Amino acid sequence: MGDADVVRVDSASATNLKHMIDRLSVSAPTLQGHHEPSEYKTLDMLEHTSFERLQQDEDGASFLVWSIFLRPFGMTIAHGMKIAIKEPFLGQCPTGDLAICVHHPTDCILVDSSSPTTKPPLPATPSCSTHHIAIRPSSLGGRGVFATAPIGAGGLVVLEKALALSDSVDAATYGNGIDGILEGERSNGRKLALLQQVVDKVCNDGELQQKLFELHAGQRPPVSPDDSALPAPLSTAAFDTYRALAIVKHNAHTIIPGNTSDHHDISNKAARPNHPSAHDQTPGIWLQASMFNHSCLPNCTWAWTGDLFVARANRDIAADEELTVAYVPTSYDYEKRKSILRSSNDFECLCPLCEADKTAARTPEVQEAVTKAQRLPKYVKGGSHEERVREAAMLVRSAVAAYPRSIYTDPDGAELPCIQLAEPFYHLAHAMLDRAKNGHDWIATSSDMRNNARLYFTACVEVGLGYKLVLDQQSPYCELILMKHSQPRPIGVLAFMGLAELAFIDGDKIRCRALKACAKKLYGIWYGEDASFKKQHLYYKCKAEPPEKGKVSSSKEWEELKAAMLLKSTVPPKLSAS
């Protein structure tokens, strides 16, 4: 909308208003069923309406713009403000006031001339809640959050209060949503309710408004090493509701109580409903959190406490590395991640895992093998225990073959974990151990089976999650080593608990405690230092064993041993079903 469409409301407001209306298109708007047309008069009729009620004093018109789209957006347009409205109606808003009614975000752009038309330059680094991050251009797209100093695994990166949240009562106002607002898509009731909250929050706060409009609004950001990657500041101080909706769409995160950025959340089970309903989900906007780019191998894990967004480093992060979070569960296969990111976030992921998966996905048989292996418990049913184990091993073997290690490296040559294999390995270990459905009586399984199970639990954390487990055969010492792309997931904690349980069954309490120390470390990285490891894993017999690092004769000796063991590259374990 150009300046020609903008009319200033001044002392001759009534005349001007009429003039404005005369100039605007008088065609009857298409209503598209998202409001009750009978409540409003069309623009044609506006001409015959007296504006006396809208005029409050001689100096200027003061009238209300009420939007069905932004229900409480009752904004008073006072003297000195410019207003541009496409397809307005004159109608009565629920408060009984006569108002200009706008029914669609594209119908209304308000320009407040009391704000400066030329904005001050954007701050290079919007304020962040920790001192160790900065916003810089990213090779993933547009801007990203970068570490300015090393951050240790488990370290807090951002703790931020929501700018706005939508609740289910608001969402009910918008029902199932409205079709076709953004590029022909459906905008669901929750997003619209969130937009309404966002507008409410920022419409009288110029600074917040500016911060909101700095967020990514959907047009593909250029990949550029310089500042041209930053979105251009708005040319006027316009409140563009259409852009605000695009911002909500591209930046909202949804709180699911007790959940974290991975859907395999083994903690907080008591606090979390088994199947969180739509009612429990609360979308919100966090300004700093919106600057994080996505990676399918994120180095930060996010969670919520109330409406606080909490992001932690999930591995050691070097200075100048980009900090990333996962917008979708990383355990989803490539096609599913791709399709969600495309439909909900409107981009194609450029992370190294997607590049590797893209290559692997060119063979459909590979995808089939992986999909089956991921649904291991479902596929492996009936028959004797031995038959089930054999079938499970076969499925995993074909999935492992689907992941040529040469593809799974990043541009620097560092190994990428095959996160899609973490679960198959874990389930295969269980298939070996769980003879009786109810008992989990691992003692009853043969020592061969238990040895295989150890192998697969270890493969779960090494191949699937990209950690190194350094286990010394001579001493009961063991250590969890974080690699460049290590990926913490609750399933890794469970795999370590499985290993600890096996050591416990074998009477090796020291090793059991050492393995529990690894489980605890992984747990801490995932849930943060404050999370209570002790309360979890009540299912295991070894639960009473305190996690300890194990014993080693001297730390120097251990360091040398560890270095030698780390030189050996991780290879998927030989898979045998016997």
Ligand SMILES: C[S@@+](CC[C@H](N)C(=O)[O-])C[C@H]1O[C@@H](n2cnc3c(N)ncnc32)[C@H](O)[C@@H]1O
């Ligand atoms: C919430 S914003 C993140 C900050 C954004 N880069 C900016 O400049 O404001 C999300 C957008 O960033 C881009 N993006 C994020 N992660 C990406 C990735 N892994 N690959 C490609 N583009 C990505 C996409 O355009 C996406 O819609």
